[in-house]
Amino acid sequence: MSHIVVLGSTNMDLVTFVEKAPQRGETVTGREFRTIPGGKGANQAVAAARAGATVSMIGAVGNDAFGTRLRSTLEQAGVDTGRLRTTEGDSGTAHVVVDDDGGNAIVVIPAANGTVDHLTPGDEELIASADALLLQLEIPLGAVLAGALTARAHGVRTILTPAPAQPLPVDLLNATDLLLPNEHEVATLTGRTDPRTAALALLDEVPEVVVTLGAAGCLYAARDAEPLTVPAPEVTAVDTTGAGDTFAGTLAVALAEGRPMPDALAWAAAASALSVQRPGASESMPHRPEIDAQYTS
Structure with missing residues (x-):
């Protein structure tokens, strides 16, 4: 089995489901509220574990009830939490509004995640033992x-x-092997709105770029290859929260197992397509048999 280490955030997602997201100054009535374990780091860890890897998480939770549940959720998914420390105070939270089209808007409060500002003894050894390290920017x-x-x-x-x-x-x-932005993030990083042009510009800094394009799939660019577009399976989205993290975690597993990049991207796209058909982030992430079935269908 491949070994994936995730260095990143762990949040409790406070999710409200509405017909249409409110505009500034507007109040709307929601139909459901749920607390769902999430955070980009934890989401990617769960996705990788369900995709078949041995996964270790480096990060922090608070000593509150959310922290207890967040740690338990990771452990139930098979993630090693030996390097997930507990700090005084609140765990991180993400305040999520999901509309009937499956779109979302998110406000993140870092809390305990903000204390993860350096590596602690044992973190370096754990990273050195991995086949891949997954990183995000919520710490x-x-x-x-x-x-x-x-x-x-x-x-x-x-x-x-x-x-x-x-x-x-x-x-x-310069220390990144594969940069994995979505189309909005790649535009912010480069100032270019065309994903292909933006991805090619980033190759001056990193050797490989994958831009996720939602329902349109993803775009792969590398210094030594022609750009490649991989389509996504056609599905009806219920909630896109966590879809990118599902893609990232699954892609890391595929690459660690030695799959060729086109195959790895298609397998990750299959996993992401499954996740958007269910509500929530970590709760929506598929297990390996489901991914294999979707990929071959």
């Missing part, structure tokens, strides 16, 4: 950079999801 940038540099020093593939989108230091880009 302080200093820790993300430290993780990427550690992975690079030990020859571990680094996959970075640049979300929430923000300017990235050159040192971090």
Whole structure:
């Protein structure tokens, strides 16, 4: 089995389902509210574990009820939480509004995630043992950079999801093997609205880029290959929350197992398509037999 390490956030998603998301200054009536374990780091860890990898999580939760549930959810998914520390105070939260078209708007409160600003003893050894390191930007940038540099020093593939989108230091880009933005994030990073043009521009900084395009699939660009578009299965979306994290976690497993990039992208797209047909983030993520069935259908 491949070994994936995730350095990132763990949040409790506070999710409201509405017919139409409110505009500024508007009040609407929702039909349902749920608390769902999430956070981009934890989501990617669950996705990778359900896709068949051995997964370890580096991060932090608070010493509140949310923290207890978040840790339990990861462990139930088979994720090793030995490096998930508990801090005084609140766990991170994400306040999510999901409309009837499956779209979402999210406000993240870092809380305990904000304390993950450096690597602690044992983190480097864990990263060095991995086949791949998954990173996002919901923890302080200093820790993300430290993780990427550690992975690079030990020859571990680094996959970075640049979300929430923000300017990235050159040192971090240079230590990234695969950059995995969505079409909005790649536009923020490059100032270019065309995903293909933006992806090609990023190859000056990173060797490989995958831009996720929602229902349109994904675009792959590399320094030594022609750009490749992989379509997504046609499905009816219920909730797109966590779809990108499902894609990232599953892609990391596929690449760690040695699948060729086109096959790995199609397998990850199949997993993402399954996730959007269910509500929630971590709760919607498929298990490997489901992914295999969707991929071959």
